[in-house]
Amino acid sequence: xxxxxxxxxxxxxxxxxxxxxxxxxxxxxxxxxxxxxxxxxxxxxxxxxxxxxxxxxxxxxxxxxxxxxxxxxxxxxxxxxxxxxxxxxxxxxxxxxxxxxxxxxxxxxxxxxxxxxxxxxxxxxxxxxxxxxxxxxxxxxxxxxxxxxxxxxxxxxxxxxxxxxxxxxxxxxxxxxxxxxx
Amino acid sequence: xxxxxxxxxxxxxxxxxxxxxxxxxxxxxxxxxxxxxxxxxxxxxxxxxxxxxxxxxxxxxxxxxxxxxxxxxxxxxxxxxxxxxxxxxxxxxxxxxxxxxxxxxxxxxxxxxxxxxxxxxxxxxxxxxxxxxxxxxxxxxxxxxxxxxxxxxxxxxxxxxxx
Numbered sequence: 001x002x003x004x005x006x007x008x009x010x011x012x013x014x015x016x017x018x019x020x021x022x023x024x025x026x027x028x029x030x031x032x033x034x035x036x037x038x039x040x041x042x043x044x045x046x047x048x049x050x051x052x053x054x055x056x057x058x059x060x061x062x063x064x065x066x067x068x069x070x071x072x073x074x075x076x077x078x079x080x081x082x083x084x085x086x087x088x089x090x091x092x093x094x095x096x097x098x099x100x101x102x103x104x105x106x107x108x109x110x111x112x113x114x115x116x117x118x119x120x121x122x123x124x125x126x127x128x129x130x131x132x133x134x135x136x137x138x139x140x141x142x143x144x145x146x147x148x149x150x151x152x153x154x155x156x157x158x159x160x161x162x163x164x165x166x167x168x169x170x171x172x173x174x175x176x177x178x179x180x181x182x
Numbered sequence: 183x184x185x186x187x188x189x190x191x192x193x194x195x196x197x198x199x200x201x202x203x204x205x206x207x208x209x210x211x212x213x214x215x216x217x218x219x220x221x222x223x224x225x226x227x228x229x230x231x232x233x234x235x236x237x238x239x240x241x242x243x244x245x246x247x248x249x250x251x252x253x254x255x256x257x258x259x260x261x262x263x264x265x266x267x268x269x270x271x272x273x274x275x276x277x278x279x280x281x282x283x284x285x286x287x288x289x290x291x292x293x294x295x296x297x298x299x300x301x302x303x304x305x306x307x308x309x310x311x312x313x314x315x316x317x318x319x320x321x322x323x324x325x326x327x328x329x330x331x332x333x334x335x336x337x338x339x340x341x342x343x344x345x
Contacts, residue, residue: 027206027343027344028206028341028342028343028344029206029207029208029209029256029341029342029344030208030269030339030340030341030342031207031208031209031210031254031339031340031341032210032269032337032338032339032340033210033212033213033214033252033254033319033337033338033339033340034213034214034335034336034337035213035214035215035216035252035273035275035286035321035323035335035336035337035338036213036214036215036216036275036333036334036335036336037215037216037217037218037219037228037247037275037284037323037333037334038217038218038219038247038332038333038334039219039220039221039277039325039329039330039331039332039334040218040219040220040245040246040331041220041331042220042243043245098331101218101246102246180245180246181218181220181245181246181247182246182247
């Protein structure tokens with residue numbers, strides 16, 4: 001859209017004629033500019049799957065549990081022991097936007113607190129990563145080009161930090177994810 | 183009287199465009215771009231000021247893109263008087279591949295238009311020693327309720343009358 005627009009000889013003549021009212025020696029120059037805008041459909045982002053760390057056994061030493069955003073695999077470090085082979089998943093979001101445009105995926109905060117049902121204890125979730133359409137796990141905020149189809153799936157993983165002797169129970173929290181046009 | 187003066191190359195844009203500003207002409211150096219918007223269920227407006235500041239009212243929501251004011255440049259001689267006129271008070275921009283339209287109006291030059299153009303009654307006076315001037319132009323976009331998504335383009339023209 002940055003093409004240089006040549007002068008319009010028609011406009012030049014018309015303008016020169018008008019200028020004669022002021023001075024017989026007047027000259028006029030005319031130029032044209034494009035005016036443009038892109039009307040975009042609203043972005044939609046729907047959470048279709050929760051980020052779940054499954055069942056774990058706390059240890060006498062601190063540890064972590066991580067869910068890989070790209071693969072959904074679960075891993076642990078430190079005093080944490082993983083239980084079972086199901087019940088964990090990356091979070092998944094279904095997005096729609098104008099195809100082939102740039103959007104920005106971001107999370108409201110990089111550290112999220114999970115609270116024990118019934119109270120009494122918390123854990124933190126951090127190191128959030130996103131995978132767009134099965135691609136590599138990447139930090140946020142990040143810009144992505146929406147596929148021409150106008151739909152895209154984002155999976156989000158992260159790392160849960162488990163304290164030594166973490167109180168037993170079910171812990172929940174909320175991740176706020178935002179998708180905007182760039 | 184300036185026919186033999188050398189051309190004044192004063193404006194570059196991006197990496198690929200150079201505007202050659204000859205005496206007593208006008209060239210467009212920046213395109214008017216309202217950027218990306220989302221139409222609402224009610225009508226709205228998007229304004230790009232001559233300084234490139236974008237605002238929205240009504241149902242229109244700003245949604246990224248690279249909004250910018252248009253800009254035009256010319257060259258006369260210092261203290262020369264001139265008028266600047268718009269080709270039309272409003273224009274229509276049309277969706278690529280479609281028939282949907284929007285109106286762009288309220289074209290606005292900054293007042294004063296720039297550091298090198300001074301208001302002289304209804305006219306402007308060129309104040310730069312080298313006679314070069316450039317001025318930005320903003321406008322208002324009228325966005326309809328549920329305006330069909332797509333890329334809309336149109337053209338408007340400006341004329342500088344050197345006196």
